[in-house]
Amino acid sequence: MIKGMFTSSSMAYPCQISKELEQYVVTNAPPTVYYIPDFITEVEEQYLLQEVYKAPKPKWTQLSGRRLQNWGGLPRPKGMLAEKLPDWLLKYTNRISDLGAFNGKAANHVLVNEYKPGEGIMPHEDGPLYHPTVTTISLGSHALLDFYRPIGQCGTEGPRDEESRCLLSLLLRPRSLLILREEMYERLLHGIRNDWEDTLTERVANLSSASAQPGGVLTRGTRVSLTIRHVPKVICANLLLGRKKC
Ligand SMILES: O=C(O)CCC(=O)C(=O)O
Numbered sequence: 203m204i205k206g207m208f209t210s211s212s213m214a215y216p217c218q219i220s221k222e223l224e225q226y227v228v229t230n231a232p233p234t235v236y237y238i239p240d241f242i243t244e245v246e247e248q249y250l251l252q253e254v255y256k257a258p259k260p261k262w263t264q265l266s267g268r269r270l271q272n273w274g275g276l277p278r279p280k281g282m283l284a285e286k287l288p289d290w291l292l293k294y295t296n297r298i299s300d301l302g303a304f305n306g307k308a309a310n311h312v313l314v315n316e317y318k319p320g321e322g323i324m325p326h327e328d329g330p331l332y333h334p335t336v337t338t339i340s341l342g343s344h345a346l347l348d349f350y351r352p353i354g355q356c357g358t359e360g361p362r363d364e365e366s367r368c369l370l371s372l373l374l375r376p377r378s379l380l381i382l383r384e385e386m387y388e389r390l391l392h393g394i395r396n397d398w399e400d401t402l403t404e405r406v407a408n409l410s411s412a413s414a415q416p417g418g419v420l421t422r423g424t425r426v427s428l429t430i431r432h433v434p435k436v437i438c439a440n441l442l443l444g445r446k447k448c
């Protein structure tokens with residue numbers, strides 16, 4: 203962990219990503235991936251898991267292959283009716299905003315995903331509703347996040363199956379923070395296979411910073427991820443209610 207890096211919670215956030223993060227750039231991936239192992243401690247991990255599981259049942263949305271909680275409001279093309287993030291999340295979202303991850307803005311949205319072994323998420327783009335940065339804290343178990351070329355860019359010849367479009371993978375250990383920007387966010391799709399274990403290959407771009415070896419096999423447990431983002435288009439609830447202040 204970087205000394206002093208994660209302590210301030212000032213209201214104004216740095217406009218540029220912190221220089222201290224440069225050591226965490228994954229150099230053999232397209233621009234730009236930051237992978238920070240042990241961003242949080244084991245005690246913080248347990249605390250966050252406890253808070254996630256404290257949420258009432260209706261807070262969960264069951265999808266095929268995972269369930270999720272949405273915090274901060276529902277992002278929509280016309281704007282998100284923003285709700286204040288709970289303090290237990292704000293403490294961590296502010297730490298990330300303090301790193302300049304959102305170009306001077308504060309994270310205002312968190313998606314909690316829970317994956318049981320065998321579950322995953324289909325390859326997708328996060329799309330234009332968010333500022334082009336996505337950050338993820340992993341809790342409880344690892345994930346192998348796969349990145350794919352969009353179909354349109356594969357050329358007309360050649361196979362187009364998922365396997366051949368897969369460019370690289372990132373191993374996300376519990377307690378790590380992942381920051382994706384630029385090409386990694388804007389051009390590539392990402393997904394997690396529905397599997398019970400993950401075999402590590404040379405295609406995993408952050409093997410060394412995730413303390414892993416090619417050939418290793420990791421058995422999946424239940425993983426909870428916090429996907430932390432900035433939604434730029436926000437509708438102020440107070441204005442809708444006729445109040446002057448936002
Ligand atoms: O669980 C993860 O790390 C990925 C989640 C994700 O891609 C998303 O919420 O859009």
Ligand SMILES: [Fe+2]
Nearest residue numbers: 326327328392
């Ligand atoms: Fe995503």
